[in-house]
Amino acid sequence: MENSFKDDDPLQSEESNQEWGGAAEQTLDPTVLFIEQMGIHAQGDGAPRIAGRIIGYFIVHGGPVCFSQLAQELQVSRASISTNARTLTDLGMIEKVARPGDRQDYYQLANNPYLRMIETYLLRMRAMQDLLQKADKSIPADMHGTHARLAQMRHFFETAVQSNERLLKELEQ
Amino acid sequence: MENSFKDDDPLQSEESNQEWGGAAEQTLDPTVLFIEQMGIHAQGDGAPRIAGRIIGYFIVHGGPVCFSQLAQELQVSRASISTNARTLTDLGMIEKVARPGDRQDYYQLANNPYLRMIETYLLRMRAMQDLLQKADKSIPADMHGTHARLAQMRHFFETAVQSNERLLKELEQ
DNA sequence: TAGTTTGTTCATTCTTAACTGAACAAAGAG
DNA sequence: CTCTTTGTTCAGTTAAGAATGAACAAACTA
Numbered sequence: 001m002e003n004s005f006k007d008d009d010p011l012q013s014e015e016s017n018q019e020w021g022g023a024a025e026q027t028l029d030p031t032v033l034f035i036e037q038m039g040i041h042a043q044g045d046g047a048p049r050i051a052g053r054i055i056g057y058f059i060v061h062g063g064p065v066c067f068s069q070l071a072q073e074l075q076v077s078r079a080s081i082s083t084n085a086r087t088l089t090d091l092g093m094i095e096k097v098a099r100p101g102d103r104q105d106y107y108q109l110a111n112n113p114y115l116r117m118i119e120t121y122l123l124r125m126r127a128m129q130d131l132l133q134k135a136d137k138s139i140p141a142d143m144h145g146t147h148a149r150l151a152q153m154r155h156f157f158e159t160a161v162q163s164n165e166r167l168l169k170e171l172e173q
Numbered sequence: 174m175e176n177s178f179k180d181d182d183p184l185q186s187e188e189s190n191q192e193w194g195g196a197a198e199q200t201l202d203p204t205v206l207f208i209e210q211m212g213i214h215a216q217g218d219g220a221p222r223i224a225g226r227i228i229g230y231f232i233v234h235g236g237p238v239c240f241s242q243l244a245q246e247l248q249v250s251r252a253s254i255s256t257n258a259r260t261l262t263d264l265g266m267i268e269k270v271a272r273p274g275d276r277q278d279y280y281q282l283a284n285n286p287y288l289r290m291i292e293t294y295l296l297r298m299r300a301m302q303d304l305l306q307k308a309d310k311s312i313p314a315d316m317h318g319t320h321a322r323l324a325q326m327r328h329f330f331e332t333a334v335q336s337n338e339r340l341l342k343e344l345e346q
Numbered sequence: 347t348a349g350t351t352t353g354t355t356c357a358t359t360c361t362t363a364a365c366t367g368a369a370c371a372a373a374g375a376g
Numbered sequence: 377c378t379c380t381t382t383g384t385t386c387a388g389t390t391a392a393g394a395a396t397g398a399a400c401a402a403a404c405t406a
Contacts, residue, residue, distance in 0.1 A: 030308065030311035030312050030313075031312055031319070033308075033311075034304070034308040034311075034312070037304050037308075038304075044297070045219075045297070046218075046219035048363085048365085050364080050365080058322075059322045059323060060312075060316075060322075062318045062322060063318070068381095068382075076366090077365065078366095078367095078383070079367075079383095079384080079386095080364080080366075081383090082383060082384055082385085083364090083365085083385095103374070103382065104381090113326075114329045114333075118333070124218070127214070128214060131207070131210050131211075135207040135210075138203035138206070138207075139203045139204055139233075140203075143233075145235045145236075146204070146232065146233050146234075146235070149231075149232045149233075149235060149282070150232060153232065153286075156285075156287040156344065159340065159343060159344060160287075160291070160340060163336060163337070163340040163343070166336065167332065171329065171332060221393085221394055222394080222395095240352075240353070241351095241353095249396085250395065250396050250397070251352085251354090251396095252353090252355080252356095252395075252398095253395055254353090255355085256354085256394090256395090259354090276351075277352065278353070
Protein backbone atom coordinates (compact mmCIF):
# COMPACT_ATOMS: atom_id res chain seq x y z
CA MET A 1 0.00 0.00 0.00
CA GLU A 2 2.94 2.26 0.43
CA ASN A 3 5.61 3.60 -1.81
CA SER A 4 8.31 2.32 0.47
CA PHE A 5 11.15 4.44 -0.72
CA LYS A 6 12.10 5.76 2.69
CA ASP A 7 14.58 3.60 4.52
CA ASP A 8 12.62 3.58 7.71
CA ASP A 9 9.47 2.37 6.07
CA PRO A 10 8.30 -0.54 8.20
CA LEU A 11 6.72 -2.42 5.31
CA GLN A 12 9.92 -2.21 3.37
CA SER A 13 12.40 -3.13 6.03
CA GLU A 14 10.52 -6.09 7.41
CA GLU A 15 10.68 -7.88 4.11
CA SER A 16 13.69 -9.65 2.65
CA ASN A 17 14.34 -6.75 0.33
CA GLN A 18 15.37 -8.92 -2.61
CA GLU A 19 17.48 -7.78 -5.57
CA TRP A 20 16.95 -4.09 -6.10
CA GLY A 21 18.12 -2.26 -9.18
CA GLY A 22 17.99 -3.67 -12.65
CA ALA A 23 14.61 -4.01 -14.30
CA ALA A 24 13.03 -5.48 -11.18
CA GLU A 25 9.57 -4.10 -10.48
CA GLN A 26 9.89 -1.80 -7.48
CA THR A 27 7.30 -3.51 -5.37
CA LEU A 28 5.46 -6.76 -5.43
CA ASP A 29 2.17 -5.08 -4.68
CA PRO A 30 0.22 -4.91 -7.95
CA THR A 31 -1.82 -1.95 -6.77
CA VAL A 32 1.15 0.34 -6.25
CA LEU A 33 2.53 -0.87 -9.56
CA PHE A 34 -0.72 0.14 -11.19
CA ILE A 35 -0.70 3.53 -9.52
CA GLU A 36 2.83 4.12 -10.69
CA GLN A 37 1.98 3.12 -14.24
CA MET A 38 -0.93 5.52 -14.23
CA GLY A 39 1.58 8.20 -13.31
CA ILE A 40 3.80 7.27 -16.22
CA HIS A 41 0.88 7.25 -18.61
CA ALA A 42 -0.26 10.67 -17.44
CA GLN A 43 3.24 11.95 -18.02
CA GLY A 44 3.08 10.58 -21.56
CA ASP A 45 -0.16 12.50 -22.02
CA GLY A 46 1.57 15.70 -21.02
CA ALA A 47 -0.06 15.76 -17.61
CA PRO A 48 1.86 15.91 -14.35
CA ARG A 49 2.83 12.51 -13.10
CA ILE A 50 1.32 13.08 -9.70
CA ALA A 51 -2.08 13.73 -11.26
CA GLY A 52 -2.00 10.30 -12.85
CA ARG A 53 -0.93 8.70 -9.60
CA ILE A 54 -3.78 10.35 -7.76
CA ILE A 55 -6.30 8.97 -10.23
CA GLY A 56 -4.65 5.59 -9.91
CA TYR A 57 -4.94 5.78 -6.17
CA PHE A 58 -8.63 6.52 -6.38
CA ILE A 59 -9.26 3.71 -8.79
CA VAL A 60 -7.58 1.33 -6.39
CA HIS A 61 -8.91 2.68 -3.12
CA GLY A 62 -12.13 4.31 -4.22
CA GLY A 63 -14.19 5.98 -1.55
CA PRO A 64 -13.56 9.39 -0.05
CA VAL A 65 -9.90 9.79 0.79
CA CYS A 66 -8.59 12.66 2.83
CA PHE A 67 -6.02 15.12 1.64
CA SER A 68 -3.30 14.23 4.10
CA GLN A 69 -3.69 10.54 3.43
CA LEU A 70 -3.01 11.14 -0.24
CA ALA A 71 0.13 13.10 0.50
CA GLN A 72 1.31 10.45 2.90
CA GLU A 73 0.62 7.37 0.83
CA LEU A 74 1.80 8.80 -2.47
CA GLN A 75 4.86 10.24 -0.72
CA VAL A 76 4.56 13.71 -2.18
CA SER A 77 4.35 17.16 -0.69
CA ARG A 78 1.03 18.61 0.44
CA ALA A 79 1.66 21.41 -2.02
CA SER A 80 1.63 18.97 -4.90
CA ILE A 81 -1.56 17.34 -3.68
CA SER A 82 -3.20 20.71 -3.33
CA THR A 83 -2.30 21.83 -6.83
CA ASN A 84 -3.06 18.59 -8.58
CA ALA A 85 -6.26 17.92 -6.69
CA ARG A 86 -7.50 21.34 -7.75
CA THR A 87 -6.57 20.69 -11.37
CA LEU A 88 -8.30 17.31 -11.34
CA THR A 89 -11.33 18.86 -9.70
CA ASP A 90 -11.46 21.58 -12.34
CA LEU A 91 -11.18 18.86 -14.95
CA GLY A 92 -14.13 17.10 -13.36
CA MET A 93 -12.26 13.89 -12.74
CA ILE A 94 -12.47 13.98 -8.95
CA GLU A 95 -14.70 15.92 -6.58
CA LYS A 96 -14.53 17.25 -3.09
CA VAL A 97 -16.92 15.69 -0.61
CA ALA A 98 -17.86 17.00 2.81
CA ARG A 99 -17.62 15.02 6.01
CA PRO A 100 -19.76 16.21 8.91
CA GLY A 101 -17.62 17.20 11.84
CA ASP A 102 -14.40 16.78 9.95
CA ARG A 103 -12.31 19.72 8.93
CA GLN A 104 -10.28 17.84 6.38
CA ASP A 105 -10.88 17.79 2.65
CA TYR A 106 -12.08 14.53 1.22
CA TYR A 107 -12.02 13.62 -2.43
CA GLN A 108 -13.45 10.87 -4.55
CA LEU A 109 -13.71 9.94 -8.19
CA ALA A 110 -16.37 11.91 -10.03
CA ASN A 111 -19.40 10.20 -11.55
CA ASN A 112 -17.89 9.68 -14.93
CA PRO A 113 -14.30 10.72 -14.55
CA TYR A 114 -13.38 10.35 -18.19
CA LEU A 115 -16.06 12.36 -19.90
CA ARG A 116 -14.29 15.59 -19.17
CA MET A 117 -11.15 14.33 -20.77
CA ILE A 118 -13.05 14.19 -24.02
CA GLU A 119 -14.50 17.60 -23.45
CA THR A 120 -11.02 19.01 -22.99
CA TYR A 121 -9.96 17.25 -26.14
CA LEU A 122 -12.91 18.80 -27.95
CA LEU A 123 -11.94 22.22 -26.71
CA ARG A 124 -8.50 21.87 -28.22
CA MET A 125 -9.92 20.81 -31.54
CA ARG A 126 -12.35 23.70 -31.61
CA ALA A 127 -9.48 26.06 -30.93
CA MET A 128 -7.75 24.61 -33.94
CA GLN A 129 -10.89 25.08 -36.03
CA ASP A 130 -10.93 28.68 -34.98
CA LEU A 131 -7.32 29.10 -35.96
CA LEU A 132 -8.00 27.59 -39.37
CA GLN A 133 -10.99 29.77 -39.96
CA LYS A 134 -9.08 32.92 -39.14
CA ALA A 135 -6.22 31.88 -41.37
CA ASP A 136 -8.66 31.24 -44.16
CA LYS A 137 -10.06 34.73 -43.84
CA SER A 138 -6.79 36.59 -43.56
CA ILE A 139 -4.75 34.82 -46.21
CA PRO A 140 -4.95 36.32 -49.72
CA ALA A 141 -7.60 34.68 -51.86
CA ASP A 142 -5.26 34.06 -54.75
CA MET A 143 -3.26 31.50 -52.78
CA HIS A 144 -5.44 28.70 -54.02
CA GLY A 145 -3.26 25.81 -52.91
CA THR A 146 -3.08 27.16 -49.41
CA HIS A 147 -6.83 27.57 -49.16
CA ALA A 148 -7.34 24.08 -50.50
CA ARG A 149 -5.06 22.60 -47.85
CA LEU A 150 -6.71 24.66 -45.15
CA ALA A 151 -10.08 23.38 -46.30
CA GLN A 152 -8.88 19.80 -46.16
CA MET A 153 -7.69 20.31 -42.63
CA ARG A 154 -10.91 21.98 -41.60
CA HIS A 155 -12.83 19.05 -42.96
CA PHE A 156 -10.77 16.71 -40.86
CA PHE A 157 -11.39 18.59 -37.66
CA GLU A 158 -15.06 18.97 -38.38
CA THR A 159 -15.41 15.23 -38.77
CA ALA A 160 -13.32 14.56 -35.70
CA VAL A 161 -15.30 16.99 -33.58
CA GLN A 162 -18.57 15.45 -34.67
CA SER A 163 -17.27 12.00 -33.91
CA ASN A 164 -16.22 12.96 -30.43
CA GLU A 165 -19.46 14.75 -29.72
CA ARG A 166 -21.23 11.55 -30.66
CA LEU A 167 -18.92 9.60 -28.36
CA LEU A 168 -19.63 12.02 -25.56
CA LYS A 169 -23.38 11.58 -25.91
CA GLU A 170 -22.98 7.84 -26.10
CA LEU A 171 -21.07 7.78 -22.82
CA GLU A 172 -23.53 10.07 -21.11
CA GLN A 173 -26.27 7.55 -22.01
CA MET B 174 8.22 34.99 -44.99
CA GLU B 175 10.87 35.34 -42.36
CA ASN B 176 10.95 35.33 -38.65
CA SER B 177 12.61 38.72 -38.55
CA PHE B 178 13.99 38.59 -35.08
CA LYS B 179 17.56 39.25 -36.10
CA ASP B 180 18.45 42.91 -36.19
CA ASP B 181 20.03 42.71 -39.58
CA ASP B 182 17.01 41.16 -41.19
CA PRO B 183 16.38 43.22 -44.32
CA LEU B 184 12.64 42.69 -44.27
CA GLN B 185 12.49 43.90 -40.74
CA SER B 186 14.66 46.95 -40.99
CA GLU B 187 13.19 48.30 -44.20
CA GLU B 188 9.76 48.65 -42.65
CA SER B 189 8.67 51.33 -40.23
CA ASN B 190 9.03 48.91 -37.37
CA GLN B 191 5.89 50.08 -35.61
CA GLU B 192 5.15 49.56 -31.90
CA TRP B 193 6.89 46.42 -30.80
CA GLY B 194 6.17 44.74 -27.52
CA GLY B 195 2.72 44.65 -26.05
CA ALA B 196 0.24 42.31 -27.70
CA ALA B 197 1.19 43.44 -31.19
CA GLU B 198 1.26 40.59 -33.69
CA GLN B 199 4.86 40.05 -34.72
CA THR B 200 4.35 40.36 -38.43
CA LEU B 201 1.67 41.61 -40.71
CA ASP B 202 1.93 38.59 -42.96
CA PRO B 203 -1.01 36.29 -42.12
CA THR B 204 0.83 33.23 -43.36
CA VAL B 205 3.74 33.54 -40.95
CA LEU B 206 1.24 34.31 -38.23
CA PHE B 207 -0.54 31.06 -39.05
CA ILE B 208 2.71 29.10 -39.08
CA GLU B 209 3.62 30.54 -35.71
CA GLN B 210 0.22 29.68 -34.26
CA MET B 211 0.55 26.14 -35.51
CA GLY B 212 3.78 26.01 -33.56
CA ILE B 213 2.08 27.21 -30.41
CA HIS B 214 -0.73 24.72 -30.82
CA ALA B 215 1.70 21.87 -31.31
CA GLN B 216 3.43 22.92 -28.13
CA GLY B 217 0.09 22.78 -26.34
CA ASP B 218 -0.31 19.24 -27.64
CA GLY B 219 2.99 18.27 -26.12
CA ALA B 220 4.77 18.22 -29.45
CA PRO B 221 7.85 20.29 -30.22
CA ARG B 222 7.03 23.72 -31.46
CA ILE B 223 9.15 23.36 -34.57
CA ALA B 224 7.16 20.31 -35.65
CA GLY B 225 4.00 22.40 -35.63
CA ARG B 226 5.69 25.18 -37.55
CA ILE B 227 6.87 22.74 -40.17
CA ILE B 228 3.34 21.47 -40.70
CA GLY B 229 2.16 25.05 -40.86
CA TYR B 230 4.76 25.82 -43.46
CA PHE B 231 3.63 22.92 -45.61
CA ILE B 232 0.01 23.90 -45.35
CA VAL B 233 0.87 27.36 -46.53
CA HIS B 234 3.46 26.52 -49.15
CA GLY B 235 2.45 23.00 -50.11
CA GLY B 236 4.56 21.31 -52.73
CA PRO B 237 7.88 19.59 -52.20
CA VAL B 238 10.14 21.80 -50.14
CA CYS B 239 13.79 21.08 -49.67
CA PHE B 240 15.45 20.53 -46.36
CA SER B 241 17.67 23.58 -46.40
CA GLN B 242 14.82 25.85 -47.42
CA LEU B 243 12.88 24.77 -44.36
CA ALA B 244 15.79 25.53 -42.07
CA GLN B 245 16.31 28.88 -43.69
CA GLU B 246 12.74 30.10 -43.79
CA LEU B 247 11.77 28.86 -40.37
CA GLN B 248 15.03 30.22 -38.98
CA VAL B 249 16.01 27.10 -37.13
CA SER B 250 19.06 24.88 -37.16
CA ARG B 251 19.43 22.07 -39.66
CA ALA B 252 19.68 19.73 -36.71
CA SER B 253 16.17 20.67 -35.60
CA ILE B 254 14.80 20.21 -39.09
CA SER B 255 16.46 16.83 -39.34
CA THR B 256 15.05 15.58 -36.06
CA ASN B 257 11.56 16.97 -36.48
CA ALA B 258 11.24 15.99 -40.12
CA ARG B 259 12.08 12.44 -39.16
CA THR B 260 9.53 12.45 -36.37
CA LEU B 261 6.86 13.84 -38.66
CA THR B 262 7.76 11.30 -41.31
CA ASP B 263 7.51 8.49 -38.79
CA LEU B 264 4.16 9.90 -37.78
CA GLY B 265 3.08 9.79 -41.39
CA MET B 266 2.27 13.48 -41.56
CA ILE B 267 4.88 14.36 -44.15
CA GLU B 268 6.85 12.23 -46.60
CA LYS B 269 10.16 12.36 -48.35
CA VAL B 270 10.01 12.73 -52.10
CA ALA B 271 12.82 12.16 -54.57
CA ARG B 272 13.94 14.67 -57.12
CA PRO B 273 15.83 13.28 -60.10
CA GLY B 274 19.34 14.65 -60.24
CA ASP B 275 19.01 16.45 -56.93
CA ARG B 276 20.89 15.33 -53.92
CA GLN B 277 18.77 17.25 -51.46
CA ASP B 278 15.89 15.88 -49.43
CA TYR B 279 12.48 17.10 -50.36
CA TYR B 280 9.39 16.77 -48.23
CA GLN B 281 5.71 17.30 -48.71
CA LEU B 282 2.51 16.76 -46.79
CA ALA B 283 1.38 13.14 -46.77
CA ASN B 284 -1.86 12.08 -48.42
CA ASN B 285 -3.99 12.45 -45.36
CA PRO B 286 -1.70 14.02 -42.82
CA TYR B 287 -4.12 13.79 -39.93
CA LEU B 288 -5.13 10.17 -40.03
CA ARG B 289 -1.96 9.13 -38.30
CA MET B 290 -2.62 11.52 -35.47
CA ILE B 291 -5.69 9.47 -34.70
CA GLU B 292 -3.77 6.26 -35.03
CA THR B 293 -1.24 7.51 -32.52
CA TYR B 294 -4.08 8.50 -30.24
CA LEU B 295 -5.52 5.02 -30.64
CA LEU B 296 -2.18 3.48 -29.75
CA ARG B 297 -2.10 5.40 -26.50
CA MET B 298 -5.59 4.27 -25.61
CA ARG B 299 -4.79 0.66 -26.40
CA ALA B 300 -1.74 0.90 -24.17
CA MET B 301 -4.05 2.07 -21.41
CA GLN B 302 -6.41 -0.83 -22.07
CA ASP B 303 -3.48 -3.15 -21.74
CA LEU B 304 -2.48 -1.56 -18.48
CA LEU B 305 -6.00 -1.93 -17.16
CA GLN B 306 -6.24 -5.54 -18.19
CA LYS B 307 -2.99 -6.42 -16.50
CA ALA B 308 -4.02 -4.62 -13.35
CA ASP B 309 -7.29 -6.51 -13.40
CA LYS B 310 -5.45 -9.81 -13.56
CA SER B 311 -2.84 -9.09 -10.93
CA ILE B 312 -4.95 -7.39 -8.30
CA PRO B 313 -6.50 -9.73 -5.69
CA ALA B 314 -10.01 -10.80 -6.61
CA ASP B 315 -11.47 -9.85 -3.24
CA MET B 316 -10.92 -6.16 -3.92
CA HIS B 317 -14.35 -5.81 -5.44
CA GLY B 318 -14.52 -2.04 -5.51
CA THR B 319 -11.21 -1.82 -7.30
CA HIS B 320 -12.26 -4.30 -9.93
CA ALA B 321 -15.52 -2.48 -10.44
CA ARG B 322 -13.73 0.81 -11.03
CA LEU B 323 -11.26 -0.85 -13.34
CA ALA B 324 -14.16 -2.30 -15.30
CA GLN B 325 -15.80 1.09 -15.60
CA MET B 326 -12.61 2.55 -16.93
CA ARG B 327 -12.14 -0.30 -19.36
CA HIS B 328 -15.61 0.25 -20.66
CA PHE B 329 -14.83 3.86 -21.31
CA PHE B 330 -11.72 3.10 -23.28
CA GLU B 331 -13.41 0.37 -25.23
CA THR B 332 -16.11 2.78 -26.32
CA ALA B 333 -13.59 5.49 -27.10
CA VAL B 334 -11.41 3.15 -29.13
CA GLN B 335 -14.39 1.94 -31.14
CA SER B 336 -15.48 5.50 -31.78
CA ASN B 337 -12.08 6.50 -33.06
CA GLU B 338 -11.76 3.42 -35.21
CA ARG B 339 -15.05 4.39 -36.79
CA LEU B 340 -13.77 7.92 -37.31
CA LEU B 341 -10.62 6.57 -38.90
CA LYS B 342 -12.59 4.48 -41.38
CA GLU B 343 -14.86 7.40 -42.12
CA LEU B 344 -11.87 9.59 -42.97
CA GLU B 345 -10.25 6.94 -45.09
CA GLN B 346 -13.45 6.86 -47.16
C1' DT C 347 43.03 12.98 -54.70
C1' DA C 348 41.03 17.15 -52.15
C1' DG C 349 37.03 20.07 -51.66
C1' DT C 350 31.69 20.83 -51.35
C1' DT C 351 27.33 19.97 -50.16
C1' DT C 352 23.85 17.65 -47.44
C1' DG C 353 21.90 15.35 -43.59
C1' DT C 354 22.58 12.98 -39.05
C1' DT C 355 24.36 12.55 -34.35
C1' DC C 356 26.15 14.05 -30.13
C1' DA C 357 27.19 17.12 -26.27
C1' DT C 358 25.76 21.29 -24.48
C1' DT C 359 22.73 25.15 -23.50
C1' DC C 360 18.38 26.92 -22.63
C1' DT C 361 13.42 26.85 -21.42
C1' DT C 362 9.61 25.22 -19.39
C1' DA C 363 7.11 23.43 -15.88
C1' DA C 364 6.80 19.91 -12.09
C1' DC C 365 7.73 19.61 -7.50
C1' DT C 366 9.17 21.07 -3.02
C1' DG C 367 9.68 23.56 1.52
C1' DA C 368 8.45 27.36 4.01
C1' DA C 369 5.51 31.02 5.06
C1' DC C 370 0.91 32.04 5.48
C1' DA C 371 -4.27 32.12 6.40
C1' DA C 372 -8.30 29.90 8.16
C1' DA C 373 -10.62 27.16 11.46
C1' DG C 374 -10.91 24.61 15.73
C1' DA C 375 -9.50 23.00 20.43
C1' DG C 376 -7.73 24.02 24.80
C1' DC D 377 -5.95 34.17 23.98
C1' DT D 378 -2.43 30.45 22.39
C1' DC D 379 -1.50 26.20 20.11
C1' DT D 380 -2.58 22.81 16.71
C1' DT D 381 -4.29 21.17 12.32
C1' DT D 382 -5.27 21.78 7.50
C1' DG D 383 -4.95 23.63 2.99
C1' DT D 384 -3.13 27.31 -0.21
C1' DT D 385 0.39 30.23 -2.19
C1' DC D 386 4.84 31.61 -3.44
C1' DA D 387 9.83 31.55 -4.35
C1' DG D 388 13.32 28.48 -5.39
C1' DT D 389 15.13 24.08 -7.02
C1' DT D 390 15.19 20.44 -10.03
C1' DA D 391 14.31 17.62 -13.95
C1' DA D 392 12.79 16.86 -18.80
C1' DG D 393 13.27 17.77 -23.22
C1' DA D 394 13.57 21.26 -27.03
C1' DA D 395 16.88 23.59 -29.78
C1' DT D 396 21.54 24.46 -31.08
C1' DG D 397 26.48 24.22 -32.91
C1' DA D 398 30.02 21.40 -34.05
C1' DA D 399 31.81 17.19 -35.47
C1' DC D 400 30.98 13.65 -38.50
C1' DA D 401 29.65 10.52 -42.53
C1' DA D 402 28.00 9.98 -47.08
C1' DA D 403 27.66 11.30 -51.72
C1' DC D 404 28.91 14.09 -55.33
C1' DT D 405 32.40 17.40 -58.12
C1' DA D 406 36.50 18.60 -60.08
